[in-house]
Amino acid sequence: MGEFIVLRTYYSKSFLISPPDRTGRQCSLAKKGSSGFPFFKPICFVHINIKLIMKKFLLAFVLSSIVAVSFAQIENPVQWNFSAKKINATTYEIHLTAKVESDWHIYSQTTPEGGPIPTSISFNRNPLLSFDGATKESGKLEQHFEELFGVEVKQFSNKVDFIQVVKLKSNVKTNVSGSIEFMTCNDHECLPPKTIPFSIQLKP
Numbered sequence: 001m002g003e004f005i006v007l008r009t010y011y012s013k014s015f016l017i018s019p020p021d022r023t024g025r026q027c028s029l030a031k032k033g034s035s036g037f038p039f040f041k042p043i044c045f046v047h048i049n050i051k052l053i054m055k056k057f058l059l060a061f062v063l064s065s066i067v068a069v070s071f072a073q074i075e076n077p078v079q080w081n082f083s084a085k086k087i088n089a090t091t092y093e094i095h096l097t098a099k100v101e102s103d104w105h106i107y108s109q110t111t112p113e114g115g116p117i118p119t120s121i122s123f124n125r126n127p128l129l130s131f132d133g134a135t136k137e138s139g140k141l142e143q144h145f146e147e148l149f150g151v152e153v154k155q156f157s158n159k160v161d162f163i164q165v166v167k168l169k170s171n172v173k174t175n176v177s178g179s180i181e182f183m184t185c186n187d188h189e190c191l192p193p194k195t196i197p198f199s200i201q202l203k204p
């Protein structure tokens with residue numbers, strides 16, 4: 001039956017514990033009290049290494065975080081920056097600047113129908129503002145026939161700046177807000193279109 005040692009007495013029961021095997025499993029013989037049966041009842045249990053479990057849990061958490069960050073970076077190849085440049089007392093340039101990851105593209109507002117979804121900018125109405133002309137694009141425009149879509153694609157790589165001129169109707173503090181919808185592709189795949197909001201403060 002092997003070597004047993006007396007561990008302790010608990011509720012009038014003496015527990016005799018065997019040395020653990022390779023799996024950490026131990027068995028005991030619980031001696032019944034005077035009112036019980038005159039024999040030993042085997043009880044088996046397994047030692048749990050809490051420190052080892054915590055280390056494995058921490059490692060799994062770190063690895064999952066790395067995977068999540070990598071996935072997020074792949075799914076967000078465009079980083080946006082929104083700003084305003086004051087031209088004079090009442091006139092501002094609104095800059096919606098896209099920084100595009102290597103090998104990815106974002107599409108011009110004038111990309112023809114049937115191709116990838118063109119970038120589209122919507123401004124919220126503001127009675128304190130007027131919009132001067134259409135939104136312009138500043139960047140290296142690339143044009144080529146894309147067999148996948150069957151149209152002449154207009155796209156930007158690396159960086160593009162969408163610029164809208166606005167004028168204040170009165171000398172007050174306000175903001176320009178709206179949303180921008182865009183689509184990104186590389187040579188192997190296209191991501192679903194995204195729409196993100198923006199709000200830019202104008203200071204007189």
